[in-house]
Amino acid sequence: MFEEASEVFDNMFKSSFPLTFIVFIPAVLILVSPLPAEAAHEFTVYRMQQYDLQGQPYGTRNAILNTEARTVEAEVLSRRCVIMRLADFSYDKYQKALRQSAGAVVIILPKNMSAMPQDIVQQFMELEPEMLATETIIPVYFAMEDDELLSIYTQTLTSSSSQGSLSAAEVLLHTATANGFQMVTSGAQSKAISDWAITSLEVSDDMRTILLMDDSFSWQSSPFCFSWLSYGADSNGSGVSMLLELARLFSKLYTYKRTHAGFNLLFFLSGGGKFNYQGTKRWLEDNLDHTDSSLLQDNVAFVLCLDTLGNGDSLHLHVSKPPKEGSPQYYLLKELETVVSSQYPEVKFSMIHKKINLADDMLAWEHERFGIRRLPAFTLSHLPSHRLAQRSSIMDVRPHVDVKKLSRNTKVVAEALARVIYNLTEKGAPGDLQIFTEQMQVQEEHLSAVVDWLTAQPRAAQLVDKDSSVVSTLEYHLAHYLKDVKRHYVKADKRDPEFVFYDQLKQTMNAYRVKPAIFDLLLAVCIAAYLGMMYLAIQVWCGLLVLYFKSVFYIFL
Structure with a gap:
């Protein structure tokens, strides 16, 4: 095809100049205009x-x-x-x-x-x-x-x-x-996405089944607008870091019989937290609605949920029902007040009471899942309200976590829990008594490393499957301090699914x-006008030539 075109152009150049000028230039414009865009x-x-x-x-x-x-x-x-x-x-x-x-x-x-x-x-x-x-x-x-x-x-x-x-x-x-x-x-x-499983991690063994606390929170980040950008630094990477540090501290206390408290501990990392706490909901159903399971059949002292604790100079204990005086949850409330007032006076501590609104499609805090099942529970957070945007924003990135304040809040929780499980209040222990000191103190470097690792990767529920490195790494980390780490999977019902995830998120x-489509139309109009003008010019040129030759002929005659 190109050889034939070259012959045509060669013949055009050999012909008269007007024909070349008229045909060749428009041909070049026509050939160049529809070139594919880069x-x-x-x-x-x-x-x-x-x-x-x-x-x-x-x-x-x-x-x-x-x-x-x-x-x-x-x-x-x-x-x-x-x-x-x-x-x-x-x-x-x-x-x-x-x-x-x-x-x-x-x-x-x-x-x-x-x-x-x-x-x-x-x-x-x-x-x-x-x-x-x-x-x-x-x-x-x-x-x-x-x-x-x-x-x-x-x-x-x-x-x-x-x-x-x-x-x-x-x-x-x-x-x-x-x-x-x-x-x-x-x-x-x-x-x-079919058959997607939300994964949760439960840590317990024969020594620490459950009677005191369930550190339950969403280790997967919020459902933000854009899942691949949901790093969830403060919400809830800070909660994960605090739980892992508490597991390390109390595993040392529970290693020896003489320091083993009268309460047992269970640590739970729940998946799908911001999807109306699906991981916690299914875990409660499995352990309360099945007769062959006795994990929660005994008396639960209380459930403590950790959520958004990596910043601020305030701590709020969110409750659905104020604790009764003399109950374990009442003692935890008092011990938190004692530790904060005597050891960290710069921190403002308060209890916020909010009833569970069953008419709402979404629960406000994770402890409400336990409250619905009549288990005493509350959530500790530096946020005064669940509606604040920090809990579900792509702006929640690593700089939003102050490791020093996260370390301080971890120390507050650890000291208050220890005072409850060892009954130090009734024993007359002073409020400024510190249990976690020297080799047992909170490791700020450890907290920082966990937050850095968690915020280096998105953790939306659609991105964290059962084979994810996030799950396996957390499982390995917990197994290093505690025994019998179990996985719990939540799959949506195929007939009436409570949640459905979709792909193509990245x-x-x-x-x-x-060039816009009108460019081709304008180019065609310009070429047509150009050809029309050349046609008229040639017609006039030919008429002038004829007139010229006639006049010359008459002169010679």
Whole structure:
């Protein structure tokens, strides 16, 4: 084909100049205009969560994207991919894209999220629950900022914002000549993940079955808007770190018979905590509703849940029912007050009473799962309310955990528990008596290492399966201090599932540099006009030549 084309061009050059000029240049323009676009950039994107909980859909329902990029400043967003930086994000802009039926939304995150202005961080944290609670048809993605992606955003912003100040003809010309970007995802449409198991870890043996405490919390991170960005540093990486340190400390105390307390301990790492505490719910059903299981059949002194304890100078004991005077849970409350007031006066301690609202679809705190089953339980946290955005935000990253304060809070819990199980109050022990000192003291380096490891990887429930390295590492760590580590799996009922997870949460997106469709139309019009002008010029040129030769002929005659 190329040989035939070369012969045609060769004959054209050998012919008269006007024919070459008229045909060759348009032919080159026609051949060049539809050349395939080059890929401007390839980058990883993280899709908003998609799951069903108790029959209610959450998050985005779509994962396929193939549309032209625009910024929210453009007048028309219909069937366009709206890209915006987190620094410029607002709920009004987000709703504008949804109202105009945008094809997708891509939010660009800065490289260092902890360096973002606090007002922007707080604003986005407050918007995340609303974004997640709204069933969104269009795909919503996050992307980490880099130089090329920022250049794409800048060019698209310039193109989108300039159109508002131009005339109609200028807008048409600008639209036809400007470069655009076609955003395309390489993944398939999302589908439900079948037979997914939420994993929990229980630690007990013949010596410490259960009678005193159940350190129960969600070691998997919250269901944030974007699961692949859910590192859950304070909520609840801090709780995991504290539990592991408590397991280490009390395993030493329980090693010797002379220091073995009258209470037994059980440590429980529950999975799927922010999915309405599915791991805890199934564990309670298995141990309370089955006659062949006696784990919780005996008297449980109390259940202590640890949640978001890596920052702040306050500690709140959240309860569904105030403890009765003289009960073990009452003694724990008093011992926490004693330890805080005598050893850490800078900490403000309080008890917050909130009744369980069974009408709500989601429980507020994990201890409510135990309260429903009439087991005495409470949650310790530095947050005064379960509604605060820190519990479920992608902004909850490693810098949000102050290891010194986490170490202090761990010491408070360990000392208060020890005073309860060894009955030091009735024995008249002073409030400033410290049990965990010297070789038995809380290891700040250990806490820091665990938090660093947990926040180095996303831990959303859809990403942590039974073969995950997170599960196996935690299991190994617990087995180092305690015996008989057991796994508990929770699978959704196939007929009436309480939870359904979906895939395609992480994809590769390509930004292709393209010309708009109107460019081809404008090019065709220009070529047609050019050919028409050349045709008319040749006709006039030929007429002039004929007239010239006639005049010369008459002169010679």
